[in-house]
Amino acid sequence: MSQTNVKQALLKTIEGIKANPKMSKVIFRAETELVEDVRCRIKIRDFDPITVDEPPELGGKDAGVNPVELVLAALGTCQEIMYSAYASVMDIPLDGVRVNVRGYLDLKGMFGLDESVPSGYERITFEAEIDSSADDESLRKLVEVVESHCPVMDILCRAQKISGVVKVDGREIHSLQSKAA
Secondary structure, three states: OOOHHHHHHHHHHHHHHHHHHHHHOOOOOOOOEEEOEEEEEEEOOOOEEEEOOOOOHOOOOOOOHHHHHHHHHHHHHHHHHHHHHHHOOOOOOOEEEEEEEEEOOOOHHHHHOOOOOOOOOOEEEEEEEEEEOOOOOHHHHHHHHHHHHHHHHHHHHHHOOOOOEEOOEEEEEEEEEEOOO
């Protein structure tokens, strides 16, 4: 796994941010659309659309992963990316990273059958497997840096401010302004 390109790109971006701190503020976007039943389409940048669906027992046709699986995939892949990025900058050899993520969800919350049960995951666990010839002390430092700087880990661990509006025929009928804890 070549880390030279990653390191060069990251160091160039870091220097750019140091020279122009406003450059650090970025916005990521995703456009989604309900297509049929519970099947949706995601459009991100210029990539091919991604299909999201539910398994048959949740009303879908299993045409794609479901949203809660995407959350798990986002956490695993973000950790893998951060391991690659920080290992390259910290000059730690990295031959591979795999992350297995599990989310524990009680459907009673999603279906409104028990108000004491959350709609989303009750807990998420992961197991990261790193292939590296580096010493344990260097790898522990890498793990600390990754876990404290992984954006998806941060999103999941820290309450987020979420705002939004719901429109019908262009007319706003609802707005949401959550308060981060």
